[in-house]
Amino acid sequence: MGNSVQLLSDRVSLIASNDTWMEGTAIQQLLKTAELPHMCRVAGMPDLHPGRGYPVGAAFFSVGHIYPALVGNDIGCGMGLWQTDLPLHKVNIDKLSKRLGNVEQPLDDSWGDLLRQRKQDQAIDCDGFDASLGTIGGGNHFAEFQAVDDVFDSTALEALGLEHKRLLLLVHSGSRGLGQRILTEHVSRFNHQGLAAGTAGFDDYLQQHDQAVRWAELNREMIARRFLQAIRAEGEVLFDINHNLVSSKTLDGTAGWLHRKGATPADQGLVVIPGSRGDHTYLVKPLESAAGLYSLAHGAGRKWQRGDCKARLSHKYSRDELYRTAFGSLVICGDRTLLYDEAPQAYKPCLSIIEALQDAGLIEVVARLKPVLTFKTHGECSA
DNA sequence: ATGTTC
Numbered sequence: 001m002g003n004s005v006q007l008l009s010d011r012v013s014l015i016a017s018n019d020t021w022m023e024g025t026a027i028q029q030l031l032k033t034a035e036l037p038h039m040c041r042v043a044g045m046p047d048l049h050p051g052r053g054y055p056v057g058a059a060f061f062s063v064g065h066i067y068p069a070l071v072g073n074d075i076g077c078g079m080g081l082w083q084t085d086l087p088l089h090k091v092n093i094d095k096l097s098k099r100l101g102n103v104e105q106p107l108d109d110s111w112g113d114l115l116r117q118r119k120q121d122q123a124i125d126c127d128g129f130d131a132s133l134g135t136i137g138g139g140n141h142f143a144e145f146q147a148v149d150d151v152f153d154s155t156a157l158e159a160l161g162l163e164h165k166r167l168l169l170l171v172h173s174g175s176r177g178l179g180q181r182i183l184t185e186h187v188s189r190f191n192h193q194g195l196a197a198g199t200a201g202f203d204d205y206l207q208q209h210d211q212a213v214r215w216a217e218l219n220r221e222m223i224a225r226r227f228l229q230a231i232r233a234e235g236e237v238l239f240d241i242n243h244n245l246v247s248s249k250t251l252d253g254t255a256g257w258l259h260r261k262g263a264t265p266a267d268q269g270l271v272v273i274p275g276s277r278g279d280h281t282y283l284v285k286p287l288e289s290a291a292g293l294y295s296l297a298h299g300a301g302r303k304w305q306r307g308d309c310k311a312r313l314s315h316k317y318s319r320d321e322l323y324r325t326a327f328g329s330l331v332i333c334g335d336r337t338l339l340y341d342e343a344p345q346a347y348k349p350c351l352s353i354i355e356a357l358q359d360a361g362l363i364e365v366v367a368r369l370k371p372v373l374t375f376k377t378h379g380e381c382s383a
Numbered sequence: 384a385t386g387t388t389c
């Protein structure tokens with residue numbers, strides 16, 4: 001216990017074991033970000049990897065100031081886990097895939113009443129990005145049907161209301177163009193500077209940020225609902241957790257701001273830590289601990305940079321190996337670049353992330369899930 | 384990451 005917590009400095013810790021894949025660039029970015037004024041504590045997660053200036057897979061605690069550029073463009077990005085009423089023995093993967101013909105279009109009028117209701121309830125006063133609402137987007141975002149593969153804590157599973165013989169749906173998306181617009185506007189006014197609490201800019205950003213978080217949550221709900229409708233199933237959300245945001249938090253008696261940059265909250269109950277489309281997803285129970293700044297890994301973490309993947313993989317693998325995984329699960333991805341950028345080989349093994357978190361005393365594994373069908377985007381190349 | 388490439 002605790003042997004995978006590395007102290008890089010008096011205020012920077014890294015959750016990683018000796019065999020966790022870790023880029024030097026990512027560590028440099030972590031240490032550099034820790035030097036920002038008013039930054040008090042930084043924790044890198046085992047899925048840490050280089051980002052644009054700031055690393056992804058880390059939590060940053062500051063006092064009196066927030067850093068919108070550190071949160072980045074995908075404000076409110078997160079994961080929603082849904083349980084369908086479809087028994088696994090009735091699932092036919094090829095039939096499932098054929099029903100996903102219309103899940104990328106803007107939501108049509110039949111969703112209008114529900115959308116208006118949700119926007120009113122959630123105080124979402126923004127119509128400018130309706131065409132993206134209910135759509136997955138690009139990058140590492142996805143909607144994935146999954147099945148329980150192994151159970152380690154049936155009591156916790158039961159408490160969550162998860163029945164292990166039903167098809168699950170994991171949705172990973174964020175605030176799309178809305179978060180992007182908020183960041184761009186901030187950067188044009190303040191560059192990468194932080195904002196001091198109490199200033200107009202601070203209040204203005206936080207108000208927009210919080211709305212983008214709610215918009216992203218609604219986006220994931222709509223994605224889940226349209227996927228359920230497409231496969232003619234009912235379903236309910238088990239949890240929905242953001243891993244890209246800044247929120248107020250008191251740490252050792254000090255009130256401040258916790259930036260989560262690809263870091264899943266450890267103070268909101270059970271969470272999932274998904275691997276790549278060709279790897280397991282782990283349902284885990286966070287344990288009480290201050291070592292990780294109330295945060296966990298948000299996934300397996302990239303091993304290879306985007307853009308490098310196509311050259312490394314395109315001559316090595318057959319078409320069949322790209323659209324079917326080792327689990328026999330199906331991959332729908334019509335975008336060639338995305339197909340390679342998000343290949344299993346581009347990601348760290350998810351078990352290595354889970355083991356590092358376990359060794360640090362941050363989690364207990366509740367269940368292991370496996371992919372059934374991963375949807376990225378349509379296109380002529382899909383199987 | 385991005386109603387995506389000034």
